[in-house]
Structure formats: structure tokens, C-alpha cells
Amino acid sequence: MLTFTRTTRIEWGDCDPAGIIFYARYYDIFDVSTTMMLEHALGMNKIEYLKVYDFLGHPLAQTRARFLRPTRFGDDVAIETAVVACGRSSFKIEHKLTRAGILSVEGYETRVWVVRHPDDPRRMKSHSIPAEVVAKLTQAPVA
Amino acid sequence: MLTFTRTTRIEWGDCDPAGIIFYARYYDIFDVSTTMMLEHALGMNKIEYLKVYDFLGHPLAQTRARFLRPTRFGDDVAIETAVVACGRSSFKIEHKLTRAGILSVEGYETRVWVVRHPDDPRRMKSHSIPAEVVAKLTQAPVA
Amino acid sequence: MLTFTRTTRIEWGDCDPAGIIFYARYYDIFDVSTTMMLEHALGMNKIEYLKVYDFLGHPLAQTRARFLRPTRFGDDVAIETAVVACGRSSFKIEHKLTRAGILSVEGYETRVWVVRHPDDPRRMKSHSIPAEVVAKLTQAPVA
């Protein structure tokens, strides 16, 4: 399955009066990782892949996180992201966020491939993931 | 000119490790106030007024703020918003944010009425504000 | 068990280019609801209850959400929050976010009562929840 790793930094504006990251910011971080992984796999950025595959996005059906150790502003963290399952119109992703090699947070996402609803442009409906995209999501990671 | 006042609360997730609001959050607060003022004046919500007047939005050309006293999580604040100038395709707004009647922050905005560019859907261009909207923006406040 | 309901509005700045709320913003909304519920039950605001009970906060050990229907800017939503379990040093909360009476999102939180670590002011450790707080969290809702 597809994997992707990046590093980022916990910033002052991400942290709360307890001096640690405000937990909702982890979901911003995970979303960026998922997008970057897909951009990397598909070889184009999100604005392009939305157009090329003519869909609205891959919003979340479910998400979950376990917070094992807090992170603080100035912390450099690594996020390892992996596709762990891929169905007809949805796929599952796991994120492991580490600081200095120690696991701080685990994140889990179930995302759905959606298109604009044919009867109502304000609504969305799930749609089968293009075979070409499934192939990229389920490819073996390069050793 | 049009005015609007609302109250809100500074939340834990808005504040930084110094225990005070992270200043960028004031701009989120001001944006909500401008939208609410327009919705109130036009008698419909933003999703509707974008459609009715067939425009893309009223993004900022300039914004400015003076921070006089910090606010903290749990603080109840009032935001007084007023249109202070209205031109052909832009308008100016002032916000005064107070806590317990004492001025904490002043915000200034210059916003532009924009439509989709006829030659390129990805670009925007300024457009004259509809006369009906100008009339609402420049109306005398109810005494 | 303790319950609390409030209403809020999905704002323009909470939404993404697909026109729907950016999912991480729900966690900001849930955090505010949990804080408000505790403030209401304890009869003081968070800045005060952190001081009175001399603790650092109630960060999340786990959180989870199911997104059933998207919400859009301008949507008025209600959030019903309830304590569903209360242990020695942790408690569980559920949030139901509805729009026009229809369930849009379910959120689940496991939170830990933490104090500053006696040996290292930069670290936190879990601590038993004061009996007085447990009594409030587990009180029967007023009919």
C-alpha cells in the first residue's frame, strides 16, 4: 500500500494555554499529509487531481486519534502516513506522528470519494474510485 | 452608515502558550462580524446573498488592527462593527472589540466586491456594488 | 450523567473550497462544548476551575468522530453533549451535532485529568478527579 512521510513543526499558534498543541490542530496536520501523499502518488497537486478525476474531494466519513504524548511549540515532528485499506468508494489511512522517534499520536481516517450530486449541486454523493487511482493507492511501497 | 454589534467568547483553542488570544484569531472574529452585519442588513444569509447578487465575495484589500489590551480564554467580548465608507466597488469597515466596556482591539478593513473573471474562472475581478446594497450599507443606523 | 446543549453557526472561515466545513473545525466546536458543559456544572469559567482544582487541564487521550452529513457556512447547528462514563482520572463524552434536527456528526472523547508533573514542570501526569467534580459529572440531568 501507498506510504508517505513528511516532517513539520508545531508552531506557537497551534498551542494552547497549557503550552501543548491544541488537539484539533493534529487533524489539520493529518489532512495535509493525506493530500501530500495523494499528490505524490498521482503526480499532480490537489487542484489538478480534482479536475483530472472530476470529483469534489475525499471528505472524511470517520476519523479517530489516540494521543499518547503531548507535543509543544518548536517541536519537530515526523508524520508517517499509509493507506491501509481501499474499497470501491472509500479508503482508510493511518498516520503515526513521532517526535525524536517516539510515537506521540496515532490517527485513523476513513475517506469517501465524492462527486457532485447529479440532482442537486449543493449535495455530494459517493462514487467509485477510478481504477487508476486504486492502483496507485494500493501499490507496494518502494523498498 | 450601517452598524452591528454582537458578543462572543474567547475560547481555550483561540489562546496561545502566553495564555492570551493568538492575535490572528481576532481576524476570524472580525470576519464573522462583517458577514453577520451584511446578512442582517440584506435580510438573508451569506450563502443566499452570494447567489442573489451573483458575486464571489467581498475579500479584503487591506486590513489593520491595533491591540490595546490582551484578552484571555473565557473572556466575554463585544464587537461593534460599522461601515465607515462605501465607494463604487469597495467599502471600509471598523470594528471595536471591548471587554467589560474597555476597548481591547480596533480593526479596520477595506473590502472589494468581486465577481468571477469573465475570461478565466480561476480569477476574480472587482465589480460595482449593486445600488441596493450600497443603499443598505450607507443607511443611517436606527436610533 | 451531565448533559449540555448549545447552538452555534458554521462560518465562512470554517469551510473549505468544497463549500463544506473543514472537518477539523468540528473538533474546535466539540472542545468548546465540553468546556462550556464543565463551566456550567462547576459554576465557574475554565480559567477559574483550573485554579480552584489546581490542575493543568483535561486533554484528550482519544477522540473519534463520524461524519454523516456535511454542514455549510451559514448553517445553524445544535450540539448536545453528555458525559457517558467517569473513571478515577478520566471521563468520556459524546457529542451529537444536528442541523434542523437531523444528525450530522457524532463525536466521542476520552479525556484525562492532568496535573503538572512533580519532577518536571514541562511534563503532565494524570491525577484522580476530585470527588466534588465526579459528583457533578455523574449527576442526573435535570428533567
Add this chain to the structure above:
Amino acid sequence: MLTFTRTTRIEWGDCDPAGIIFYARYYDIFDVSTTMMLEHALGMNKIEYLKVYDFLGHPLAQTRARFLRPTRFGDDVAIETAVVACGRSSFKIEHKLTRAGILSVEGYETRVWVVRHPDDPRRMKSHSIPAEVVAKLTQAPVA
């Protein structure tokens, strides 16, 4: 005077239903740049320099921005930051954010060096900037 340049990317969650960045996010970006410039100049991260110079932070007294061209998710941008004035207890910073070499946003900050108020730990007061820090802020940029 001190200068610092970095690059970042405009993310999906930073953008609004008009498909462009929600303007308040520029202030998050500018704040990170100011912090990074100071960290680079002082040779330590913010958590350390707050401790070493025993102060609360450098909150904003004023901030201002001019938005010349919108940016969109996926845009790679560069932010050039420079100290433009340094007084006894405050300093001024300018940011130029460009995309593909074209100026998109100009930001201006006046920041104050603050310490905890001796009479009230909840309040802050301005304090003279340490000579060593002034020397770093006003140093000639390396050619």
C-alpha cells in the same frame, strides 16, 4: 537589519468556499516567519529564547496587510521577512509573500517585548529589549 526567507504551501484547510486562502491564515503564516527569523538570529528555538531572556513573548501592538493577489490551495509561496525598525521595547517587521516571484501580500507588524507584570502575574508589561537581542535584530544581513 535582520532578514529571513522561507517557503510554505497554501493548504486546503487554509482556503474558503471561494477557493482562495481565508485571509486570517496569512497572519498565522507571518507569525511563524517572525518566530523563525528570531530563532535563526538568536540561535535557539522560541521555547528556549523565552527562557533565556526571561520574557513572556513579543505580542503585536499593531498589524497590517495589503492583499494584492489571492493565493489558492496548492500554491507554493515564499515569505521574505525583515526587521525594519528597532526601538527600546518594540520592533517593526515587514513580510512580503510572493508566488512565482510575484508579490501577493505585504504584511507589517509592530511587536512589543513583554514581561510578566511584577504586581499581577495575569498582566504583561513592556520591557526594554536586551542589548544582545537588539544587536541581532539590527545586524546587517549577510550578503
